[in-house]
Amino acid sequence: MLFNSFSYALFLPIIFILYWIIPQKFRWIVLLMSSYYFYASWGPEYVAVILLTTVVSYVAALLMEARRKGSLYPKTILVISVILCTGVLFFFKYFNFFTENLSLLLQKISIPVQPFTLKLALPIGISFYIFQTISYLVDVYRGDVRAEKDFGIFAVYISFFPKVMQGPIERGKKLLPQLHARIRFQYGQASYGLKLMAWGYFKKLVLADGLSVYVNQVYNDLPSYQGLSLALATFFFAIQLYCDFSGYTDIALGSAKLLGIELTQNFKAPYFASSIKDFWGRWHISLSSWLRDYIYIPLGGNRVGKVRHAVNIMITFLVSGLWHGASWNYVLWGGIHGALQVIEGFFPWNAKKSPFQRNRHYHFLLCLITVPCTFVLVCFAWIFFRAATLGDAVYVLRNMFVGINDFSAYAQDCALQMGLTFTHLVFNCLPILLLFLYDLISLKTDVIAFISRQRFFIRWPFYIFLLLVILLFSEKGVSTEFIYMQF
DSSP, X not given: OOTTSHHHHHHHHHHHHHHHHSOGGGHHHHHHHHHHHHHHTTOHHHHHHHHHHHHHHHHHHHHHHGGGGTOXXXXXXXXXXXXXXXXXXXXXXXXXXXXXXXXXXXXXXXXOOOOOOOOXXXXXXXXXXXXXXXXXXXXXXXXXXXXXXXXHHHHHHHHOTTXXXXXXXXXXXXXXXXXXXXXXXXXXXXXXXXXXXXXXXXXXXXXXXXXXXXXXXXXXXXXXXXXXXXXXXXXXXXXXXXXXXXXXXXXXXXXXXXXXXXXXXXXXXGGGOSSHHHHHTTSSHHHHHHHIIIIITTTXXXXXXXXXXXXXXXXXXXXXXXXXXXXXXXXXXXXXXXXXXXXXXXXXXGSTTSHHHHOHHHHHHHHHXXXXXXXXXXXXXXXXXXXXXXXXXXXXXXXXXXXXXXXXXXXXXXXXXXXXXXXXXXXXXXXXXXXXXXXXXXXXXXHHHHHHTSOHHXXXXXXXXXXXXXXXHSOTTOOOOOGGGGO
């Protein structure tokens, strides 16, 4: 069941009504049943995997909390439970990748071995809920959160339908108390949720799906394209991926708000970042904070020497790349981000005592340079993220500037290759401009809350305009999957 499907348009209002009309003490049942139904819509067999993960982490957390009695070994329980959870993830997501690369390595040293692979469907959202489970287990071990004794509430925490497919990766100390709290319906919260969902649908249906036509056209047949076509397709992919993923997140957060639950904000205008470090403070925030708290800091963070600090950054980003997919493309993509962050740490204006950091006028002037440069570097890394193979990525890099010395011909060739006309460019650039303005304003204020405070004759024309844009620019009758579902 996709967020952008007719099924979800029926599902959510039904759950909304049931949730608010029944007594508070039974609402968790509605959430649990709806979450498992939502998840089972992708395949009933997937439920067994998420249920197994839920049972293992639930029992392990209770056993670890028994350490106060001194009768058990909490660290041993933590290690075993984390191994079991990551083992499930490895089996479904990385087993074939591991065996194929192991066989290639053995063949390189003249040991003829055929890879043993399994034909397994990757359970939807497994990377997200496994990481959420691990964070919960570690937090219980550290004493940052109490082990949840109500199995039903804990099962909702793991499987809550708005975030189960693509996050955010929620921490127990934020979501579990909300599932226990006595929540009253608030019109303002529900209204905000609907507006946030509308903005998410705009990003997904208008921008992400619209740009995917050109991105797929080029990246699925790279040898037929060169020059500006490759550069423009890469730029379009950067916008597509951002709108696809953040659009999903907006719909997820809006859906949760309709039920009185606040999820973690996952994006903060990432393409206005002034450095790679800043970018990861704005992009997929729940994952980057997870990597910081459970990998980077335990490795020593920045409390070590410069060489060790650089190694810690690289390990963290390589894990991030591998988390995204069982492919060397993703590992290299993560390594590129890690290397760029290590390199930018040597620039003098990143020092805390730098006048560029202390003086807001200097900082603004610096951002006029660093923001576009950061965006270009992020787009460079996205080539490895989008290309099917490393060879394809190299082809893009080698051919994207072919003919640039004659810019007029460079642009005309792009238009002919991609079938773009001036009308097509306007059709795609207007929504991108709207996205740019929204993110720019969001750096200073909550755009939705700001519009909601305006008078009736100001805010309602804007709502109608957004609805008309969605209806006019979106593909009709098409429900495309969200990109991050594959992770």
